[in-house]
Amino acid sequence: MRRRLISHRMVIGIPCVLLISVFTIHRFYDGRYDHLASLSKESHHQACRIWPEWDASDRGNLRYDDYNSKEAQPPSVGDAKILGNPDVCLKAESRLDVYRMSPTEDYDWNTVQWGYVQKRCAAGNQHLYIDEISTNSARNHDLWRQPPSPAQTSIQPKQKGGRTAVVLRTWDNYEYTDGRRAWLRALITETALHSAGHYEVFLLVNVKDNTIELEENQVAYKQALQAYVPEEFRDMAVLWNERTVEKWYPEVEEHGAQNQMYQALQIFSHQFPHFTHFWQLEMDLRFTGHIYDSLENAVAFAELQPRRNLWERNGRFYIPELHNGSYDAFTKAVDDEIGDLGVWGPIVTTNFMPKGPKPPPRSEKDWGVNEDADVISLFPDIDPIGTDWIYETMIHGFTDGLATPRRASFVSITRSSRRLLQLVSEAQRESGQWLASEATLETLALLHGLKAVTIPHRIMFANNWTVQQFVENIDRGPPRNKAGGYGISSSYTTHGWVPGPWSQSSYWFAHNDADNQWRTYLGGDCLPPLLLHPVKDE
Template sequence: MRYLCLALISTIVIFMLSLVRMSVVSSRRVEAGDLGTRPPPPPEPWKSFTFLSRYYGGIRTLVPLSENKPEYPSAADELPISNETTSIPTREIPSSRPFQAFKHQTSSTYLSDYGPVNECFLDLESTIRIPQLQHYQGRPSGFPDNVVGSYELLSLPEDICFERFGRLGPYGFGYSSKYGGTDTGEHGDTEGSASVWADNSELGFNQVDYRKVKWGAAQKRCYEANAARFGPQYPLVELSTTFSVVSQEGKLTEKQYGRPSSALDATTNATLTKKYLPRTAVVVRVWDDFEYREEDILNLRAMISELSLGSGGEYDVHLLVQVKDEARHPIWADPETYQQHLEDCVPEEFRDIATLWSETQMLMLYQGIFDTFTRGLPVHGPYRGLQMAMQHFAQRHPEYDFFWHWEIDIRYTGHYYNLFSQVELWAKKQPRKGLWERSGRFYVPSVHGSWEDFKQMVRVQTEMGTENAEDMWSGIKGPKVQPKGEKPVWGPERPQNSEDWFEIEHDPKPIGSYDKDKYSWGVGEDADLITFNPLFDPEKTTWFLANDITGYNATDGLPPRRAAIVTSSRMSKRLLRTMHRETAFKKHHAFSEMWAPTAALHHGYKAVYAPHPMFVDREWPTPYLAGVLNSGRNGATGGARTSVFGEREHNLLGMTWYYNAGFAPNLWKRWLGLKVNNEGGEEFELTVDEGRSGNGVNEMRGGEGRMCLPPMLLHPVKEVELPLERAGKEEDIPESDPSA
């Protein structure tokens, strides 16, 4: 026994001495900067999934949607379809067709409600028409289906596709600047491209000369030609802020006497229509040192043509331009300085739709806000305080009922009016019951089933709760311990402290109780907020901007919040006015992607996430994808550390819509005929590479013609350099020397 005790004591002493030695050695290594080598973290699971290849199929393989066998997604009990392309037959390029985005305007119901639409032209003489978009029926063989969102739900066309000439050809793509084009698009597969410009004129084609177009003037003429379809519009009344003996006070009485500012007087306006259409501003955010490349110009022309001129003035497109260096460009010094900088930083054709703003201007308007300097940036700047500029813009433009906040790096492969009008109409039809809860989740049709199935699933998840991956005890609590549900949003969700309530007298109130409502409240009500990503609860998530909210009493915690990543959204005049007044008078504000949803939540305004079609670049198992996307509290996207918004947002890099999605720009560039990662381009479109196996995205043989994509939103798409085919000037061409 004595020897055993001695052995144990010796072992303990040796063990303690070893620990001391290891501690000393470790301290010396740290002091010397030798931290050793750690094993690399394991790769994210999605990076092991196979890339999908049939996105890059061409128009020579078009098949009707009903006959298409999509490469992805496949049913759970089916094997994945091989993405081998060797067996896909190619055909002659079919004929394209004009896309009829405005055929509803000729229906008897529309005409009786709103009256006829007067056609809008680019020129003062009303002679220059913009060609219609051209589309093809069907999709390239094997083209994957969207994994998130729904075409059918939003009534968007899914049985058609657009190639680059049919989509961008009307706006200068595919012909020379000598004829008013952009010198782009004269490479790659061009067969059949001329059909977009074909018409019945003497020349037989209509390639618009854009060199002298003024988009602001064109939009104004379009509105005036159709003013009878809209309600009386009143100019912004500038209150006099200084005394002048030459001021003309009589000019400030239009609003007082209720006289419309349109070309037609109120009597004429009232007799021509029974209903009025709302007016919407599409405000595209940009900055003064932005380089307008040919591709950016094509996209802006498309937006104005399709939303404003094509619709007969339902929309106006504006540029909201941030001035970054105010010391160098003191635009508020005098009108001449403002105008000169505008001319210096905006292309001539867009100058009359541009409005300059600056951080100092916002600081002057919204004084007294407690600034936390989150991420070291000021609250009045374009990153954290972008909505301030939108609030002020809405105050300056009372003629609009709604405002789309749009980003310059968004692209849409379909028709803009078709997208906006269908999304707005769908949002208007949505009932309020369960709306915040549905809008807080991604809709994955292959997993969730029909929209009705999804709606009922969300109701059950909200009322009954689900197992939370954050709860380490969830698997061993036993059957008696059930998941905890949550109270659904029904009416305004006020901040905890009543001192933070502001102008709540006219906030919408629920019609009856939540349980007794038959999904009727809210149907037919225009949405105050429409977003293209879920409205998630940032509480308890790892999103690093979740607490970027200021001006509220936080004694009992931060107020209830919602956010939607990517600020592009539609906001009502009511919502923007509320945001403006809360910022100005209560000093309330939140991060750009959180402020509008949070204000809507506090005041009970109608907020809707529109589940637009989203595509993914890899072969994710769809149940796993749905679980990753809706991994927050009770099956939502937010409310827990496991949320996809935050540390797990890398899972969205392969989507077509996110603030840093890598798939979106690659798909757009390939669609334009450019090479990406040494794949695609002219040779890929025109010739078959027999040396490739045809198995996988990097082994596609090509020769199928240019890509054709169904309507889809893509973001972000930045700095696209299109090859230019500018011919040299005659005097620049050297003469040949026979004696050389």
């Protein structure tokens, strides 16, 4: 059963330059088509290059096409504007072709050290950041030395406006194909370099051999690094195995990446204190829009959300056609339905001391607006109790046991604050309190009274379901948790898969529709800004 379950989870203004082709008019990048300007606050910065004199990766070389979202089939789930301008599409060849082959002998990908390139970029823009830029990449081999000092495990005050780490979870036998390498190069460029170092990308590599003393033996660490990570990405990689996390979290019974996807990230947050936030992304996630824009738009959306009935909004899918395409109307509908009975501050549970902010009177209905979110999820935060989710009963160390209030978001792709990761780490180290990966950050945020936001990004479906069919299948739970309820199709249950629309969706944790859409995108099709997951076949 264990092997079978894991296999399920694994599946689980500047004038425009016009280029005339047979049927298409392309646009080079123009500020008018940068949706970020209307949703987020972009710092004034000088973007960086891989090689100082090589301009092929400059953002000005990206090409955009018109995408008429009004004529296209409307999305059945999510806000088309959340990740970027829905009426333009970023052409795949303009962002990926330059990274597929080495341009000349003078510019060879085999000579690039992406960790150094990113740190050089951040150091060159150090005046933008309040923290000290770490340039000592040589210390990666001893990141995980034990035992941790008190300073490493103390809870630091929440910070706003610091740098963000983009952490890609990968493993020792991951196949770095030409297509995947091109994607990684584009991802680093679109985040770390185009943001002038606000973002920094890392590979967090799970080494399956637990006999390797990664935290103790520098020679063994170096040998593993050379064996498992291509040369160009080695100085941005951090290796770990279960031996590593077992020493940090002896009170937790599970340490495998499947059920404890955040333990290595928790340690990472302790060891890289100059980052205030951490995007944990998966290697099979793809963005069809510019990645920096998509991430920044998500963060800006989260910051603007009021806390009133936020958990109740988080627990639903936003179906635009039910609200005349207005997320504000959706928010009002939830407020009208829930009133003043929604979650307000921490939920009380026995023998648990919340460490989040004290909530103001409920009359302050704008509480939370312009507050940074401690956790951003990309799928609804549901109450797992009573869902028949296969991991519904996986909760340990809490006095109230199975009655402990919880939330879970399927697919552990999130942005978390350092504060929240430290609180999770503290709970696991000191009290042995732990849950399945998908419920870890969301539950601790709920119990501590921290701000959590689900991003209602556009999810496209190929099954042509009607709105009523979606309502009956994915919007039928109780008012505080409408994406939940018994036997939901978005989860894997104790009785297996439940029929639903997700096998033909652009974002979920199983099946291959995301693969199909990514292939059509690479083939030249126009797509608006989307998150595609999982993309397994390139």
